[in-house]
Amino acid sequence: MEMERPGGLSAIGNTPVVRLAQLAGDCCAEVWVKMEAANPTGSYKDRMALAMIEAAEADGRLRPGQLVVEYTGGSTGSSLAFVCAVKGYPLRIVSSDAFADEKIRTMRAFGAEVELIQSPEGITPGLIPSMMRRAAEIAEQTGAFATDQFNNADMVDGYRRLGEELLEQLPGPPPVSAFCGYVGTAGCFLGVSRALAAGLPGLHRVVVEPAESAVLSGRPPGTHHIEGGGTGQRPPQLWPADYDEVIAVPEADAFRTARLAARGEGIFSGPSTGANLAAALEIARRLGPGHRVVTIQVDSGLKYLTGQLYS
Ligand SMILES: Cc1ncc(COP(=O)(O)O)c(C=O)c1O
Structure with a gap:
């Protein structure tokens, strides 16, 4: 049984998972999204x-x-x-x-x-x-x-439960072929991919970064607007053995995909979720039907209403 916590702290976690209905067409793998905006401050x-x-x-x-x-x-x-x-x-x-x-x-x-x-x-x-x-x-x-x-x-450990929830929640088949996540500290990517890989040997683990500051892809650091990552440095806890591929998403694609997800799927999020979804759709097109890709809605679009994303 989970420890009982005071006040709003007991509302952390146990978030829903949904399948993209519009953006991933019939020629694609299924794309499932863990809805982390459901946490108390609207973020994982x-x-x-x-x-x-x-x-x-x-x-x-x-x-x-x-x-x-x-x-x-x-x-x-x-x-x-x-x-x-x-x-x-x-x-x-x-x-x-x-x-x-x-x-x-x-x-x-x-x-x-x-x-x-x-x-x-x-x-x-x-x-x-x-x-x-x-x-x-x-x-x-x-x-x-x-x-x-x-x-x-410790913060990496904090995300293990998120991965375990996914393993418990996702209906089968097909099993999850790939997981992708935008990295800042890489805590979420590491915690979730380790928990998923424990139950899904052979999982393809894809790190997502901004194309404008794609240091994990071997390119120079630069300025961008996908909050939460692309810090210009390799996350200190992320090693090459922790992932199988890097996808660099241009910020324009991240912003466009976030807007499409809001209007087409009712998934209302920020730019880093847009990057996650853009990368997940690229992987889903490559894998084709009979596969499943999982990614994460990092946070709520309510955090970005006064900025460029929804203006
Ligand atoms: C909005 C947003 N997206 C993505 C991330 C990346 O998460 P992580 O630090 O777990 O790699 C962060 C982290 O600060 C964030 O704030």
């Missing part, structure tokens, strides 16, 4: 925020009432702000105006103190490193517990 990051905090509580790295600090594009920050609010930890966030205003407002709504680094041109290769440096400085000055998501192994 609720799972990892809870995992990072509970693991640090369990081994004493985080003491009652201690300050927590994190650098974040705002999704992890919104989830951490939610978890820290319920559990009574003050939270300081380092983020940027390159990310959705909705996320900055969400962090503040849960009571976090948010500091912004200006980057009006978008997600540049230097942005995440400068946010990381500032968060480390705050931890050093204040003695805060730094969740340090890029280097935190």
Whole structure:
């Protein structure tokens, strides 16, 4: 039996899974999407925020009432702000105006103190490193517990359950042939692909990144607008043995696919989900009927209403 948690924390996980009805035609493999916008802050990051905090509580790295600090594009920050609010930890966030205003407002709504680094041109290769440096400085000055998501192994564990849920939920046949996921920290990709591969030997694991900053494809880092990934660096916990292929999705394709999914499928999401769906459809066309591709709706389109995506 799962542990009972206080307040909204008990609403994390157990999200639905749906099959694309329009975008994947008859000549394609089936495409199934795990609907993670159903989590309390509208993002799969609720799972990892809870995992990072509970693991640090369990081994004493985080003491009652201690300050927590994190650098974040705002999704992890919104989830951490939610978890820290319920559990009574003050939270300081380092983020940027390159990310959705909705996320900055969400962090503040849960009571976090948010500091912004200006980057009006978008997600540049230097942005995440400068946010990381500032968060480390705050931890050093204040003695805060730094969740340090890029280097935190607990957050990968937080996604294992997501993969297990998929194994339990998906009706068979056909079995899942491929899984794809857009990577920032790569926590979700690693946690889910490991859980899926344990039940599905031979699973084809595909990492998704922005074509404009396709470092995993061996290209130079660059500026783009697919929030949550394409940081200009290899995610420190992701090794070549962890994946079988990389698909680089141009941001225009990610944005277009997110809009098509909203209007054609009722799957209302952000740009990184658009990238996931664009990659999943490419794999589905290649595999053809009799196969199944799984990907993830990262978060809700409500987080992106004031930006370019739906304007
Ligand atoms: C909107 C969005 N999409 C995708 C990702 C990538 O997830 P992960 O860090 O698990 O690789 C993130 C992570 O911050 C995100 O915020």
